[in-house]
Amino acid sequence: MFNHFPFLHGVDAPMYYVALMTFILIGSSVTMVLAVDAGHHMKQKKVILYMFLTIIGGAIFVGSQAWEWKNFINGEYGAVETHGGQILQFVDNTGHRVALENIAVAVPGEREQHQKKNGVWYNGEKELPTYSMNEIIKGFEAKPEILVRTQILDENGQKTILSREESLAKLKAEGRNIVEGANLKHNEYGTPLFADFFFFITGFHGFHVFSGVIINIIIFFNVIIGTYERRGSYEMVEKVGLYWHFVDLVWVFVFTFFYLV
Amino acid sequence: MAHDTAHGKDPIKRIWFVFALLSIVTIVEVILGIIKPAFLIENTFIKMKLLNWIFIILTIYKAYYITWAFMHMEGETKGLRRSVVWTAIFLVCYLVTILLVEGDYIYEVYRTGHQAWDF
Numbered sequence: 001m002f003n004h005f006p007f008l009h010g011v012d013a014p015m016y017y018v019a020l021m022t023f024i025l026i027g028s029s030v031t032m033v034l035a036v037d038a039g040h041h042m043k044q045k046k047v048i049l050y051m052f053l054t055i056i057g058g059a060i061f062v063g064s065q066a067w068e069w070k071n072f073i074n075g076e077y078g079a080v081e082t083h084g085g086q087i088l089q090f091v092d093n094t095g096h097r098v099a100l101e102n103i104a105v106a107v108p109g110e111r112e113q114h115q116k117k118n119g120v121w122y123n124g125e126k127e128l129p130t131y132s133m134n135e136i137i138k139g140f141e142a143k144p145e146i147l148v149r150t151q152i153l154d155e156n157g158q159k160t161i162l163s164r165e166e167s168l169a170k171l172k173a174e175g176r177n178i179v180e181g182a183n184l185k186h187n188e189y190g191t192p193l194f195a196d197f198f199f200f201i202t203g204f205h206g207f208h209v210f211s212g213v214i215i216n217i218i219i220f221f222n223v224i225i226g227t228y229e230r231r232g233s234y235e236m237v238e239k240v241g242l243y244w245h246f247v248d249l250v251w252v253f254v255f256t257f258f259y260l261v
Numbered sequence: 262m263a264h265d266t267a268h269g270k271d272p273i274k275r276i277w278f279v280f281a282l283l284s285i286v287t288i289v290e291v292i293l294g295i296i297k298p299a300f301l302i303e304n305t306f307i308k309m310k311l312l313n314w315i316f317i318i319l320t321i322y323k324a325y326y327i328t329w330a331f332m333h334m335e336g337e338t339k340g341l342r343r344s345v346v347w348t349a350i351f352l353v354c355y356l357v358t359i360l361l362v363e364g365d366y367i368y369e370v371y372r373t374g375h376q377a378w379d380f
Contacts, residue, residue, distance in 0.1 A: 014294075014295050015291055015294055015295060016291075019287065019288070019291045022287055023284060023287065026280065026283050026284065026287070027280070029327070029331055030276055030277070030279075030280045030331075032331075033276050033330075033331050034273070034276060037272055037273065037276070084377070084378060084379060086379070157302070241331075242332055245327055245328075245331045245332045246332075248327060248331070249324055249327045249328065249332075252320055252323050252324055252327065253320060253324070255287075255320075256290070256316050256317065256319075256320040259294070260290055260291075260293075260294045260316045261313050261316055261317075
């Protein structure tokens, strides 16, 4: 699911972008150390330069995180959720995933979204998915090369791909609704629990990076107006530096447990 | 701040050395994560894949350099270093134990219950 890279559409780039983000964050940590070191030698100009680079690195990181959230939330292929909450994905006969838009056929007479203004006025409903279950099932019947992939792992640790008959039976008997993208309740890529953990942990970390950038900016302006030059010590730069390294340290663990393991 | 003069080597040089080291370790991790060598996945040590052991050990290795070099822990007194590191280690051990013992509690309740849930 983390196979996207900016401006490279449709290119399979596993983890490249998150690796780049990691480098940017470590790099901003390095410029922070350099700023602290320049502060020890009371070199105001150098502190300004290195703190500026640190802030830029942090801002790029937060922006990248937001971009990744956008990809995850919007999803790419879409999937069907069963009554038991399992995810059924669609693959072609080469094992590549197929998007819902390539499966669905338009079925006339589909229902419209029930809005507050119609009928019982205080009862609205959530936005309907792009396709209905009926459209997906009809489209699936019409395209014989498409199969269903379940989340159950076989003995080699691969996700099981059902035969054509099994696929159709499973889809009709157990399919409940369409899932597009991920949120705290549904996740087209796998279990909702992973999405929960992912949003919770990276959200917390991203918030810390964001606050770190804000604090860095405050200290950055203090450096520019010469507060620490008058005070005779750049200890505040060192303190925000410690916070910044802490955020970097946490990212090292987040990177391992959410992207690698 | 006493640690300025604690180590005689050029601090700038050391910073760039640590940066290179962290980058190389990250690149190795990403490469391993992409190619996923079969024998590292098939073999396990204490119920965990060797690959995951490698990732966790390399992560701790990186964490060591970040705290020691960037957060200048290496210049602090022994007492402070020990109180910070051992506290964290005890806390992590506690949390890992809780997860290993209780992590599948809800799963067990579902599994031994009488209602179908995984369908």
